[in-house]
Amino acid sequence: MVFTDELDDVAEATWQAIVDHPMVEKLGEGTLDEATFRYWVEQDYYYLTQYARVFAHGATKAPDIGRMGTFAELLDSTINTEMDLHRAYAADFGISEANLEATTPSPTTRAYTDFLVRVAATKTFGDLVAALLPCMWGFNETGKRLAGRGLPDDERYAEWIQTYAGEEFTELTTWCKELLNDVAADADTETRERFRKLFHTSARYEYRFWDAAWRQEEWAI
Numbered sequence: 001m002v003f004t005d006e007l008d009d010v011a012e013a014t015w016q017a018i019v020d021h022p023m024v025e026k027l028g029e030g031t032l033d034e035a036t037f038r039y040w041v042e043q044d045y046y047y048l049t050q051y052a053r054v055f056a057h058g059a060t061k062a063p064d065i066g067r068m069g070t071f072a073e074l075l076d077s078t079i080n081t082e083m084d085l086h087r088a089y090a091a092d093f094g095i096s097e098a099n100l101e102a103t104t105p106s107p108t109t110r111a112y113t114d115f116l117v118r119v120a121a122t123k124t125f126g127d128l129v130a131a132l133l134p135c136m137w138g139f140n141e142t143g144k145r146l147a148g149r150g151l152p153d154d155e156r157y158a159e160w161i162q163t164y165a166g167e168e169f170t171e172l173t174t175w176c177k178e179l180l181n182d183v184a185a186d187a188d189t190e191t192r193e194r195f196r197k198l199f200h201t202s203a204r205y206e207y208r209f210w211d212a213a214w215r216q217e218e219w220a221i
Contacts, residue, residue, distance in 0.1 A: 030152025
């Protein structure tokens with residue numbers, strides 16, 4: 001049994017909770033209110049800026065040239081490809097680049113990204129991978145499970161589902177799972193438990209990220 005198999009109890013419960021969330025259900029049906037999704041798109045743009053920092057730390061901490069190169073490629077593609085695609089996708093919902101850049105992170109977005117960057121900056125390479133995996137795995141599972149129900153008529157929501165259910169993102173998820181399995185293979189019990197806790201925390205934040213968008217969470221003061 002590889003390490004990610006040991007995470008199935010946490011992972012499955014979280015992915016199912018996400019797919020059962022009313023925001024994700026309505027996204028899959030194509031009936032999600034645009035204002036709610038615009039909020040999500042704006043928050044996700046801020047998330048991507050911090051996500052890129054995690055890749056930068058991954059390149060720094062990678063134990064070999066091959067993994068260093070992969071994280072450097074992910075950093076480059078996030079900054080120079082994925083964020084451009086995100087800007088174009090946001091434009092379909094009437095969100096300008098200026099609005100994206102001016103996004104104030106919600107309490108949940110701030111907490112999640114601060115957690116990821118702190119782990120990436122101060123912990124081990126294995127810790128970084130464990131904290132990173134739920135973002136890829138969660139989106140991939142959400143996309144595939146929604147696609148299995150049939151694509152919505154709204155092409156914008158269908159595009160989101162197809163992107164994260166697609167072969168390219170599935171391959172990225174598989175890579176990250178295999179990477180965690182590699183770094184956990186020779187780890188002692190205490191280290192593996194630490195990886196599990198980091199994974200669980202990020203998985204919980206994945207759920208909270210959707211829930212915060214559904215509620216259009218704002219700072220109280």
